[in-house]
Amino acid sequence: MPLHIAYGDPLALRARCEVASVRTTRPEETGYEPGAVVPGGQWRPMTDTDVKTVTAPRRPLDSTLVEIVRPPYRDGLPLEDLTRSLGDPDAVYLGQALAKPDVVTTTDNYTVGRLLGLHIDNWDKLSYADKHTGRRRICLNLGPGARYVILGAIDAQTVCRAIHPDDHTQRYPHTDDFRAYVASGRPIRIIRIRLAPGEGYVAPTEYLLHDGSTEGQDQPSAAAFWLGRWTRGVLPSLV
Template identity: 50%
Template sequence: MSLRIAVPPDELRRRCEAASVRAVAGHPDYEDGAVVPAGPWRPLTEALCRELAPTTGTADATLVELVRAADIDPGLLAAQHVTALGRAASPPDAATITPNYADGRRIGIHLDNWDKLDYQHKAHGRRRLCVNLGPGARYLLVCDTDIREICRTVRPDYATCYPHTDDLRAYIAAGFPLTCLRIRLEPGDGYLAPTELLPHDGSTAGVTEPSTAAFWLGHWPREAFNGPSAVVRAVNSAS
C-alpha cells in the first residue's frame, strides 16, 4: 500500500469508494490497453481507511490531500516552484476524462510526466493541485500502488527506467491486482496529489453536469492550504 490520504476516516468513508480495474480493448473511445475502473464501487472498510492513513514518515511529496478553494492562499500559487497548467473542461458521465490530444481517444488511468523523472527520483516530483470550478461534481481516481512498485514487478531494468503509463498497462495485462479509489469533489473542492507517482485520472461517472477544473504543479508541504483567502483571485491566477 503506497497510497496515503490525509483525510479524517469519517470524511474519507463519506466521500470515497473503491473498485478494481480492468484493461479496455476494442472500444472506439479508448486506447487499446487503457486501464479503467471495473466496478462495482464499494464503500471503504475501516481496515482500508487505516491503511490509507499517513504516518509521521510519509513524505509530503507522496501524500494525497483534500483542499477547499476558499482556503487557498493565492501567494502559494505564485511561488517560483509553481507552474500553472490552466483549465480543462470535462463532459458529464465519463468513466475517465483524460484524452490523447492527438486522436481524442481517452487514455484511462495514467501517470503524469511533467517533471520527466526517472525511477530513482519519481517520488520527488511536484504534486498537482486541482480545483473543481463546477458546475458539476467530479471525482479524483487514484490507485493504491505507486509506479515504482509497478515497475519493480514488470521491468527487469526498473532501476534505470523512466516509468510510464505503458508500465501500468503491462502490470494490469499480466493480471496483477490494483485497487482504484474515487473521491468525490463538489464545486469548490480540490486535491493535492502526486500524479507523477500514483496512477490516476478524473471521472464524471454518474454526474449529469459538465465541470471545469484548474490545475497547478508545485512543491507544497503538507497542510499548506489551510488558511483563508479569496477563491476568485486564486482561480484567476491560472487563467
C-alpha cells in the same frame, strides 16, 4: 510508497470515498487507447480496512501525499495567482479542462483523439530512483457539477520494478508499465474521491495512477490545475 491520504476524521474520509478494481479496455472500446486501464466492476463503500490502508505514516514524504482540500478561490481572483501565497514561487498554472457529464474517465490524448484511461503524468521526466520526488498537482473543481478524482493504491516505482525486474533502475516509469501490470492479471485497487464545486485535491500525479471522472453526474465539470512543491497542510483539509 503506496497511496497515502492525509485526514483527521476517518468518517469524513469514508463519506466521500469509494473503492473498486481496474481492468484493461476491450478492443471494441474504441474511445480509449488500446490497452488503457479503466475502473472495473462496482464501486463499493470504503471500509475501516481501506482507511487503514491509505493512512499515512507519522512522517510521510510530502511529495507522495494526497490531500483533499479547499483551495483559496474567490470570484475575480485570476487563477494564475491562486497558488502565489502557498510557498512555491516556481509553481506553474497548467490551465483548465472541461469534462462532460457522466464520463468514466476524463483525460484525452488529443493527438490520437482517444481517452488515456488511468495514467501517470510525466511533467518532471523523472527516472525510477527519483520518481517519488516529483511535484504535486493542485486541482480545483470549478463546477458547475461535482466530479471525482480516481487514484491507484500502488505507486509507479513498485509497478516499474514488477514489470522490469532486471533493469528497473534504468527505467523512466510510464503509464505503459501500469497497463502491462494489469494486462498480466495483477490487481490494482483504486479509490475515487468526490469533489463538489469549490473543492479540490493535492496529489502526486507523477507517481500515482489517476484520472478525473464525472460518472453518474448530470452536469459538466471544469477543473483548474497547478503544479508545484507544497508542504503538507498548506491548504485547509476537508477531511
